Amino acid sequence: MARTLINVPRKARRGEVIEIKTLLSHPMETGYRRDNVGNPIPRDIISRFVCIYNGTEVFGADLFPAVAANPFLSFFTVATESGTLEFRWTDDHGNTQTASASIEVV
Amino acid sequence: MDTIPHQTATRRVFLTGVGSFLGIAPTFALRPAAATPASMAAAIREVVGEVAVHQGRVKLDIPPLVENGNTVSVTVSVDSAMTELDHVKNVHIFNEKNPQPNVVIFHLTPRVGRARVSTRIRLADSQKIVAIAQLSDDTFWYDSVDVMVTLAACLEDLRQWLAR
Numbered sequence A: 001m002a003r004t005l006i007n008v009p010r011k012a013r014r015g016e017v018i019e020i021k022t023l024l025s026h027p028m029e030t031g032y033r034r035d036n037v038g039n040p041i042p043r044d045i046i047s048r049f050v051c052i053y054n055g056t057e058v059f060g061a062d063l064f065p066a067v068a069a070n071p072f073l074s075f076f077t078v079a080t081e082s083g084t085l086e087f088r089w090t091d092d093h094g095n096t097q098t099a100s101a102s103i104e105v106v
Numbered sequence B: 001m002d003t004i005p006h007q008t009a010t011r012r013v014f015l016t017g018v019g020s021f022l023g024i025a026p027t028f029a030l031r032p033a034a035a036t037p038a039s040m041a042a043a044i045r046e047v048v049g050e051v052a053v054h055q056g057r058v059k060l061d062i063p064p065l066v067e068n069g070n071t072v073s074v075t076v077s078v079d080s081a082m083t084e085l086d087h088v089k090n091v092h093i094f095n096e097k098n099p100q101p102n103v104v105i106f107h108l109t110p111r112v113g114r115a116r117v118s119t120r121i122r123l124a125d126s127q128k129i130v131a132i133a134q135l136s137d138d139t140f141w142y143d144s145v146d147v148m149v150t151l152a153a154c155l156e157d158l159r160q161w162l163a164r
Helices: B005-026 B037-048 B156-162
Strands: A004-007 A019-022 A046-053 A056-063 A072-078 A082-089 A094-106 B053-055 B058-061 B063-069 B072-078 B090-097 B104-110 B114-121 B127-135 B140-151
Touching: A004 A082, A004 A094, A019 A046, A019 A082, A019 A094, A046 A072, A056 A072, B037 B090, B037 B127, B058 B127, B058 B140, B072 B090, B072 B127, B072 B140, B090 B114, B104 B114
Parallel strands: B053 B140, B063 B140
Antiparallel strands: A004 A019, A019 A072, A046 A056, A046 A082, A056 B104, A072 B114, A082 A094, B058 B072, B072 B114, B090 B104, B090 B127, B127 B140
């Protein structure tokens, strides 16, 4: 299980636009590199990211090998109601990594 | 004496086999393909189609001089109200000289509230980066920045390998 780093404000006013920062520790191996004996290193990429706010997908991204290792994404969302934000990263092989954060909207 | 022509024939067959193997082998070697301005244009066409892409509304923030191409911060902001009727649907980032023309595609919804996204990318060379936003009325807007890269991504391992 790779490490994730999530930054979501714990409290927000209703209707406030909040910033969300996410980071997943992952090599994002491009498939274009070779190891020290000259063999190509197989591609290993996180290709899809989604942010789900109380069951609704609010933000998503398709990542390509040009995204740096340990993919960092920062975006905004409107604090509509208290609940949980779920973050999901999917790699080339369909394996997913999830993380979540709760938010209190007053 | 009957066997000699037969032997030479097999040796000739063997040698042509070796020759063709050596001749063909290098073409099979894995080479990092490079995206060119043409392949970037093709990748953009695939997204945009035949519609015109307007300059403006999009702001691509990326340092013009990059020391290390392995991680480059990029921020794209789009001038949009982000309402149900008028919002940004997708933001695409393209490059000219990485092995692939696509960098990342962001999918936005009105729930995002503010059309501004950041990430970190790899750059294999000094090149032009293009950000294209697709709005809810299906118009396309773009911004581009020329970036100088002193230490390129992807290449250091290749150099180590060649130096052996």
